[in-house]
Amino acid sequence: MYTTFNHIIDLLKKNRIEQAAQYDLLNTILKGLKVGILSVNDSNRIELINEAACRILNMTAISSYRQLAIEADSFTRELDDMKDGEQRLVKFNVKGERKNLSVRKEAFKYLGRDIRIISFSDIRSEIEHHELEAWKKLSRIVTHEIMNSITPISSLTETSLMLLKEKNGRQKSPSGLKHQNISSLIIALNTISGRIETLENFVTEYRKLAKLPVPQFDRIKIRDIFSRIEHLMKEELNQRSIRMIIEYPDLKRRLYCDVRLIEQVLLNLVRNAIEALEGRPDPIIRIGIDKPGATRIHITDNGKGIPEKVLEDIFIPFFSTKETGSGIGLSISKQIMQLHKGNLEVRSIQNSGSTFSLYFPEQEVLSREE
Secondary structure (H helix, E strand, O other), rough: OOOHHOOHHHOOHHHHHHHHHHHHHHHHHHHHHHOOEEEEEEOEEEEEOOOHHHHHHOOOOOOOOHHHHHHHHHHHHHHOOOOOOEEEEEEEEEEEEEEEEEEEEEEEEEEEEEEEEEEEOHHHHHHHHHHHHHHHHHHHHHHHHHHHHHHHHHHHHHHHHHHHHHOOOOOOOHHHOOOHHHHHHHHHHHHHHHHHHHHHHHHHHHHHOOOOOOOOOEEHHHHHHHHHHHHHHHHHHHHHOEEEEEEOOOOOEEEEOHHHHHHHHHHHHHHHHHHHHHOOOOOOEEEEEEOOOOOOOEEEEEEOOOHHHOOOOOOOOOOOOOOOOOHHHHHHHHHHHHHOEEEEEEEEOOEOOEEEEEEEHHHHHHEOOO
16 A cells, blocks of 8 residues: 555656646747737636737736726727637727737636637737738839820920920921921820820729728628629620529528629629630639528639739739729729628639639628528
């Protein structure tokens, strides 16, 4: 018995040492994380909090959930409103500083107690970085478009003035103008007029981009939306010998959306698919929606695909790989989806085709008619 008890004591000591080592390892890991970690028990007491959490929340120490609620009440209100397993973007002010946090809430039982683990990270700098990069790309494209018009206008204006002046700088008399000079002036003025028209179109397109209407939401049968798209595009598809395959959902499925704006997105994507199918054998466009419960409408073509090097730029305003394209169709489509609290994404493989997907927030958009 003495030997057995000594063995049990040794095992307990070893187990305590291992537990202490694991606790030290956990603390070291938590200390090194840039993500804030907060553990709250069923009595609303904070059992664990790492340095990153205090730093992100602008607090030197947090001893209780009540203290957190006092100093960052909008943050805790969001936490209390979140469901277990939910992740969301939380915006709030703490001690005069604006925070944009990506927050996730998990719940589990530990030794018979309910524990909530809240993890969060400050994504403001990441958002600002992406916004800055987007503005840089937009500025390059806008500058390129403007310079494409201004440069020839400036050059042709200077040439026209030279044709109308003598060598000493004086204005030529009408009788002093040669027929060749008049012809050159007409060509120059026509070109200038054309470039001015291009700039006017550019400004018009920019206004469209900047002034999207506020969505008017209603519950619309998805089948009716698909049928309308098929009807509107039928003639053009027949002329180009393109098959459109529509995977109709069941009769009762509805979409909570602005039907005019969503139809605009779908029509734009179908027209893009038609252009991508030019010269392809057996051209096909598929439109459908994921199985019940999902929130994704997809438009797929078997066209030439989108080059990988331009794939990340296709949603930037005025970016276009087409000679006659305005470059705002996809930008407007993405904005419309964001107005619906959703997103527009693309997957593409060169020489195999592309799939554009319209994602909607499931809890707000898709429903079944009783």
